[in-house]
Amino acid sequence: MRQTASRFGRSFVTCGSAWFAFAALGGPVSAQEVGAAAGIYQKACAACHGIDGRGAALDQVGFDVPLPDFADCSFASREPAADWYAIAHEGGPVRAFDRRMPSFSGVLSVSDLELAVAHTKAFCADRAWPQGELNLPRALVTEKAYPEDEAVLSTTMASGTFVNEFLYERRIGARSQVEVNVPVGAQDAGSGWHRGLGDVKVALKHVLSHSADTGHILSVAGEVRLPTGKENEGLGKGVTIFEPFVAYGQLLTADSFLHVQAGAEFPTNGDRASNELFWRTAFGRSFVEGEFGRTWSPIIELLGARELGEHESMLWDVVPQMQVTLSRRQHVMVNAGVRLPINDREWRGTEVLTYLLWDWFDGGFFDGWR
Numbered sequence: 325m326r327q328t329a330s331r332f333g334r335s336f337v338t339c340g341s342a343w344f345a346f347a348a349l350g351g352p353v354s355a356q357e358v359g360a361a362a363g364i365y366q367k368a369c370a371a372c373h374g375i376d377g378r379g380a381a382l383d384q385v386g387f388d389v390p391l392p393d394f395a396d397c398s399f400a401s402r403e404p405a406a407d408w409y410a411i412a413h414e415g416g417p418v419r420a421f422d423r424r425m426p427s428f429s430g431v432l433s434v435s436d437l438e439l440a441v442a443h444t445k446a447f448c449a450d451r452a453w454p455q456g457e458l459n460l461p462r463a464l465v466t467e468k469a470y471p472e473d474e475a476v477l478s479t480t481m482a483s484g485t486f487v488n489e490f491l492y493e494r495r496i497g498a499r500s501q502v503e504v505n506v507p508v509g510a511q512d513a514g515s516g517w518h519r520g521l522g523d524v525k526v527a528l529k530h531v532l533s534h535s536a537d538t539g540h541i542l543s544v545a546g547e548v549r550l551p552t553g554k555e556n557e558g559l560g561k562g563v564t565i566f567e568p569f570v571a572y573g574q575l576l577t578a579d580s581f582l583h584v585q586a587g588a589e590f591p592t593n594g595d596r597a598s599n600e601l602f603w604r605t606a607f608g609r610s611f612v613e614g615e616f617g618r619t620w621s622p623i624i625e626l627l628g629a630r631e632l633g634e635h636e637s638m639l640w641d642v643v644p645q646m647q648v649t650l651s652r653r654q655h656v657m658v659n660a661g662v663r664l665p666i667n668d669r670e671w672r673g674t675e676v677l678t679y680l681l682w683d684w685f686d687g688g689f690f691d692g693w694r
């Protein structure tokens with residue numbers, strides 16, 4: 325998705341050749357344009373979606389496929405306008421929805437269809453909800469600012485270690501999110517492998533500021549790492565650690581994006597682990613196959629961490645990676661990359677990192693593939 329100045333002097337997002345009202349809900353929109361958008365929606369969409377966007381009665385439309393509620397911000401705000409444009413242009417099947425959602429290509433002009441989509445996006449008028457455009461592709465290490473409803477299975481492989489992490493994230497209202505991370509690891513102890521639970525982490529995140537017009541989102545978060553893993557088997561740190569951080573996301577031109585995360589780790593017992601500061605950035609760009617197909621996002625992360633102590637130095641890593649959407653709905657994706665230490669390589673090895681991500685709000689894991 326690309327942000328660019330529009331013909332109407334406000335932010336638009338482009339995806340391929342199409343232009344969208346980015347913030348249909350804000351910015352200096354002319355009354356004429358708003359009126360035109362409502363008119364097109366009423367003619368082309370309201371018979372099924374209802375004048376109020378909540379969906380016409382099923383006995384009235386003559387089919388039994390439930391209609392979405394465009395006025396429900398919890399659902400509507402998270403959908404990027406480009407995705408809704410793709411569905412309205414190509415019809416439901418382009419994102420594995422029902423074919424009773426018809427294709428409007430050849431029926432409405434590009435600009436009329438954009439206005440109809442802008443009108444559907446405007447049914448949710450509560451600006452507390454961050455727009456889906458700000459939900460940037462997830463990097464392997466750097467945390468996102470956007471609050472999510474998703475489940476992620478990630479793996480870290482290095483010589484002598486193998487860790488699976490099960491991460492569950494759930495939104496609370498417009499701006500908050502809770503997450504639980506359960507790692508299960510295996511550590512080569514020389515005499516054999518130790519397997520077991522690692523340190524469970526629980527975190528809360530809250531969005532402080534976001535704007536579809538400027539393309540930014542800023543959150544604060546607090547994480548607690550509990551000493552549930554056996555320290556003597558290399559599966560945990562043996563101490564409770566508090567980790568406050570800020571996360572920032574920025575949409576850039578040419579379908580590119582930036583994540584920045586900065587924070588600190590404070591162990592409750594300073595004898596067993598040291599305080600640490602960390603700084604992570606991820607820069608990436610999305611490429612869409614064809615006009616509405618699979619999305620590939622190459623990303624590169626630069627990670628810095630430093631223990632607070634007299635003789636400690638900054639440790640730097642770089643993580644090239646590729647994220648790709650797997651399902652037609654684009655709610656299941658994978659990412660794979662390698663974490664390469666830049667300095668202190670005598671004692672720090674390369675790690676292979678992957679995740680499988682399921683955006684469960686958008687449908688069951690096995691729904692939305694065809």
Ligand code: HEC
Nearest residue numbers: 368369372389392408411412416421422424425426440441
């Ligand atoms: C003939 C009835 C009909 C018309 C006319 C219609 N739709 Fe739909 N639309 C549907 C149905 C049915 C679904 C739900 C499909 C599903 O859930 O599988 C749907 C779903 C959608 C979705 C997907 C929402 C989501 O779940 O992410 C969007 C966006 C959408 N319609 C936009 C439009 C727009 C814009 C127009 C007018 C230009 C329009 N529709 C006209 C029947 C219609």
